[in-house]
Amino acid sequence: MKQSSANLQLTAYVNDKFLPLEQAMVHIEDRGFQFADGVYEVVACFGGGYLDLDAHLQRLERSCAAIEIVLPKSLEALKDLVQQAYHKNPYEDAMVYIQVTRGVAPRSHVVNQAMQPTLVITVRDLPLPSDTKLRTGVKACTLKDIRWKHCEIKSIALLASVMGKQEASRREVDEAFWLDEKNHMLEGCATNVFAIIDGVLVTHALDHQILGGITRDMVISLAKDLGFVVQQRPWKLDEKGLTECLMSSTTNAVMPVCAVDGQAIGAGVPGEIGLKLRALMLEQFEELRHAKV
Numbered sequence: 001m002k003q004s005s006a007n008l009q010l011t012a013y014v015n016d017k018f019l020p021l022e023q024a025m026v027h028i029e030d031r032g033f034q035f036a037d038g039v040y041e042v043v044a045c046f047g048g049g050y051l052d053l054d055a056h057l058q059r060l061e062r063s064c065a066a067i068e069i070v071l072p073k074s075l076e077a078l079k080d081l082v083q084q085a086y087h088k089n090p091y092e093d094a095m096v097y098i099q100v101t102r103g104v105a106p107r108s109h110v111v112n113q114a115m116q117p118t119l120v121i122t123v124r125d126l127p128l129p130s131d132t133k134l135r136t137g138v139k140a141c142t143l144k145d146i147r148w149k150h151c152e153i154k155s156i157a158l159l160a161s162v163m164g165k166q167e168a169s170r171r172e173v174d175e176a177f178w179l180d181e182k183n184h185m186l187e188g189c190a191t192n193v194f195a196i197i198d199g200v201l202v203t204h205a206l207d208h209q210i211l212g213g214i215t216r217d218m219v220i221s222l223a224k225d226l227g228f229v230v231q232q233r234p235w236k237l238d239e240k241g242l243t244e245c246l247m248s249s250t251t252n253a254v255m256p257v258c259a260v261d262g263q264a265i266g267a268g269v270p271g272e273i274g275l276k277l278r279a280l281m282l283e284q285f286e287e288l289r290h291a292k293v
């Protein structure tokens, strides 16, 4: 059992070394800093059991391949580093952040020299949204999508997401959902989004406009296990028969969304299907504690 205290020393991994967090540095000419030229992952760990670590590492590999960065470690070596990073930090339930950038070079857009990619791993506490939040309900707003056209890559270039979250915070809601030109719901700044429409689980199909969330896959498979039909298609908030809205991410699990743009969704309280999916997902998290990697 780890001691859980925010005052304990945090440890970060940077380029082959574990260091106290405040001593872990990257160069100012790192292309992550200069160009946001890199990708990342956030993995949840519950009491030493990881939630779909392989799927996260495979997505990291795909993101790297998409921008032609060669992962500096094998997936097996990365897995080992993630586990070491978790054990060197004080949290029982943690989010492990992995970032890979193209590396350090004099600032030039064109990549014309061999570079050693920068690899950083940090670990933070993972408090899942509380029951109070669940009772009062998550609220969201919608914004026109201002992001680039490769949202399937988990890029560290998150300026649009930061702006979206800032706007959500100004409007005193928890998340902002991006809309395409025809007002279809795409995803949130840091979540995937779903609706229950006529009892069917509906979510945007995987394409360049959304990130293929690992938690999204879990929601889909749990819904199928419960016997629900799942449709991956464009959808709008004002569709007839829409009774629930849900969002999912590593840091939120699956969360019912009770109001969007000031309008109640269904009865304005968490719906039955969303609550059921969340309960099943949290059960799976608990099981991870007993099945440590």
Ligand code: PDD
Pocket (backbone or CB within 6 Å): 042, 187, 188, 189, 190, 191, 192, 210, 211, 212, 213, 214, 215, 216, 248, 249, 250, 251
């Ligand atoms: N965000 N869509 C976007 C744009 C995201 O940034 C995220 C995750 C998701 C959900 O993906 P997953 O289920 O694999 O966590 C969807 C992470 C948690 C973050 O940036 O902190």
